[in-house]
Amino acid sequence: MRLTKQWEEKSIVCQLLYNHFVSVSPNTRLDRVLAQLRLYEHPLLDFSARAKGEGVELIIQFKNPPVPVHTYYFDMHPRDLDNPQFEWGLQRQLYDCLHDYLVEMFVRTPQDRLERQREGL
Numbered sequence: 001m002r003l004t005k006q007w008e009e010k011s012i013v014c015q016l017l018y019n020h021f022v023s024v025s026p027n028t029r030l031d032r033v034l035a036q037l038r039l040y041e042h043p044l045l046d047f048s049a050r051a052k053g054e055g056v057e058l059i060i061q062f063k064n065p066p067v068p069v070h071t072y073y074f075d076m077h078p079r080d081l082d083n084p085q086f087e088w089g090l091q092r093q094l095y096d097c098l099h100d101y102l103v104e105m106f107v108r109t110p111q112d113r114l115e116r117q118r119e120g121l
Contacts, residue, residue, distance in 0.1 A: 029081040030056050036090050045098070054078045058094070060101055072101040 033049045033056045040047055048059045052075060060072040074097045080089050108115060 027051065029054075029076075029078070032081065032086065033058065033076065033090065036087060040094070047094070049076075056081060058097065060097060069105055072097060072104070 030049060030051045037047045037049060037058075044063055046061045046063055048061070049056050050059065051057075055078055056076045058074040058076055060074075062069045062071075074093065076090075076093065080086070080093070083089055110116075
């Protein structure tokens, strides 16, 4: 019986260490995102973030584009920012955003049927 109680206490301590306390301050969340973004470097894109309500807005901009392109914005919610797997979640979201951003840059796609007809394509 004593062994079981010790095991439960160790389990609680391990859970506390693994799921460390994360402040819910928007500035702390922003600082965490900015710290992670510093680990990423891309030759064509700049990454930044700013506080937005309780969450954080991730910003992706094209570096010196030869043609003007839009800036991509993505809202990160508190539940994602406070998740114990935050770093992996941020990477997944960042890669998803990069995919979406590049796809949004298409000037023409096969789905633009009316434009194709006008231009005889």
